[in-house]
Amino acid sequence: MNLPDFDYYEPESMQETCKLLAHLGGRAKVISGGTDLMVKMKHALLSPEVLVSIKNLSQLTNIYYEKGKGVVIGASATHNDIVNSPLLQEKYRSICEAAHHMANNQIRNIATIGGNIVNAVPSADLPPILIALGASVKLVGCSGERRIPLEEFFTGPSKSVIAQDEILTEVIIPDQPATGSTYLKFGLRRSGALAVVGVAVAVTMDGDICKDARIALGAVAPVPFRAQKAEDLLKGKKITKELLEEIGKCAAAESNPISDIRGSAEYRRDMVRVFTKRTLSKAINEGHV
């Protein structure tokens, strides 16, 4: 299975990259790890005339903490860079766990967080937990940079607000009072399977009262989204088994899944109920973000 011909550039700076992308317009695609792009090009679902590699933008691989800003994950950090990051293991273990459940080890060594987001696949594993943690993304283009909340980034399957001349350079997770966060993926196999349902939550508990909560669902709508009615039901309440069941039902009602080879819409919706309960229990009981 070979790739069609295409031209290829490896710009050395962000500015050069954006200029090149603006100049090439729709003929070009950005390539980072390329694990998604290669499959689409081999299947002729995408046939870019030019690939612009961002591998020489080495500053994009950093994962660091900046006071007042939060944890910054460079767009070219691979899933395994995230899994093995001592900073993330300490501050947001749930992100490491979500990254660990993506595909398999070989792919995790190449596939980047930027690609996982920009491809805008509804079942992607990182967006739900990042949305639950209130992450935003930095987009850099010819006319400057902008920062937007990740939950406003996606506009549909394979669609987002990113402009042709823009690249996603970093993901920022702000400091927050959350006491627990978790991502649970329901896939048909433990490895190498896309999520049938992905549920991420971040909760701020005060004893057994939930002060604040964010619930983000993946693979059950055209874009990952927050189940805000379920969140509202949870806020200010004492956690009981009955309440969690009610929240699960509410999140299920808010989801809008499709039927496909991995599961029917009805089944997916019921799995949202189950996994929302399970994810909340885990985040509340384990008590770490």
Added chain:
Amino acid sequence: MQAIQDKNGVKHFLITLNVNGDSYTKAVKANALLVNVLRNELDLTGTKKGCELGDCGSCTVLLDGKPVDSCMLLAVYADGRKITTIEGVAQNDKMDKLQESFAENAAVQCGYCTPGMVLSAKALLTINPHPTELDVREAIAGNLCRCTGYVNIVKAVLAAADEA
């Protein structure tokens, strides 16, 4: 990375790969996949092609010590990097203890997945010399075997770890 044109005006890129300790400079087109350069240009056919979509792991090689699917990587991506293929695992004609262990534990049936399995296992034992069974199963989760049912493969990796 230098771009050159061949006599027909087709753009090629000069890449340098360090494969199993030897340095090679090759002129490749942008769409050349690493697996094809290894197999067709360098005659290192121990690296296999299976699904060619990053699911089966037959084409696993180590890129700077980490397992990757060489069918999913552009050769230009690997420019300047260190690659280990199955041909580079044995040293001085002596099989690696992992390879010995695969043979001793009957972890090989048709053998097609074996190069990738050995490389994934090799990378695991380098960072985790005393893995649990779960560690081994996770490390080889990206390597599909349709013959063995994995039991003897896991056994072989654990035995090689014990021996170390």
